[in-house]
Amino acid sequence: MSSWDSPPDYPLSSDLVRRLKSALATGDKDTVQELICTEVEPVDAVIELANDDWMKEPSAQLPTGALLGLWTLEYKRELTTPLCIAAAHGHVICVRHLLSHSADPDARPGGRGALHEACLGGHTACTRLLLQHGADPDLLSAEGLAPLHLCRTPASLGCAQALLEHGATVQLECGPGRDTPLHVAARYGLDEHAQLYLGRGARVDARNGRGETALSAACGAATRSPDEHARCLRLCALLLRGGAAADARDEDERSPLHKACGRARPSLCTLLLLHGADAGALDYGGASPLARALHTATCAPPAALQRTVQALLNHGSPLVWPDAFPKVLRTCAQVPAVIEVLFNSYTKLRVSESWQEVIPEEVYQMHEPFYRSFFALAHTPCCLRHLCRCAIRRLLGKKCFLLVPQLPLPETLQTYLLLEPEGVLC
Known part of the structure; x- marks a missing residue:
């Protein structure tokens, strides 16, 4: 029986979960540490932090979408472990304590392991601790994503470095879109991550499941702030210097220039044009x-x-x-x-x-x-x-x-x- 089907060790209604959620919500690290390190047993206990299983609760107030017949028939149940909670919030002392008491670094009852959570939060110290205690650097989440694919913020650069030092596969294609870590870095405008991956042998023109290169993914990504614009421009310049094809087409025959123009990004368009992008290229829909x-x-x-x-x-x-x-x-x-x-x-x-x-x-x-x-x-x-x-x-x-x-x-x-x-x- 899977942990999804088995009753959690600490259900949502338990006193410990109520206190734990309150401490997490208020950022009370001391209480979180005390609960995880002294009250939770066993060390790999399954904890239920959320459950919207309204189908099993007749008195529940149903969302409007459910009443209209549009709500999904599935429900979300957030199951986790003490180690995942500690890693997600960067509680290094808790992570060290749990690992010293033989917590499983690869346990993922809710679909993600502690290493996934640490990378999502950009917690380098937690990431290194987990790897030093045998965490699998290529462990896939329930969504099929490896830890490198969850390094999505500038703060996660140290996590990415630690993963690669412990053998993470820089060219791993995974997830619904078959992205490589370089695609992820490009989509989130992470120029330093991209430089790290290229230095570790990432293929600059590798294609994902939609036929996109990293350059194509970067040009199609939304940017909101001047800092994000600048990072994306630096990243695209880095990819082009590394040999990325300025006119690489995706499955819809759209080039990076098509995507940059679709976002009205003049500096990026000029960069692509200076590297030989075809201003007259047509996609499958006949659009220039x-x-x-x-x-x-x-x-x-x-x-x-x-x-x-x-x-x-x-x-x-x-x-x-x-x-x-x-x-x-x-x-x-x-x-x-x-x-x-x-x-x-x-x-x-x-x-x-x-x-x-x-x-x-x-x-x-x-x-x-x-x-x-x-x-x-x-x-x-x-x-x-x-x-x-x-x-x-x-x-x-x-x-x-x-x-x-x-x-x-x-x-x-x-x-x-x-x-x-x-x-x-x-």
């Missing part, structure tokens, strides 16, 4: 990186979207088909700088006054100077300056970004050639 960028218009920061589109066009991205421009105008109406950059990339695009219908009135009023200048072009021929810009850009082609700054021209003309928006069209 430019199309992926434009799809973010409603959620991306306007400046980031504008710089992303500008970078693509300055590296030779194919233009939006002229007949599709009204659709782009509708999608990007709230970001007139993007409309300006796109419009200026054409030698001649015939503006129709009927296009004004696709722009919400409140948006038009908010950006009236720009849109007034835009629709004035319906009756105005292209100016000579714009035609000269187009001729030079056509001559330089995909190398505009690199060659324009080398031209003996004033900076204002260089930025004009590189489609820097001015706020109005003329």
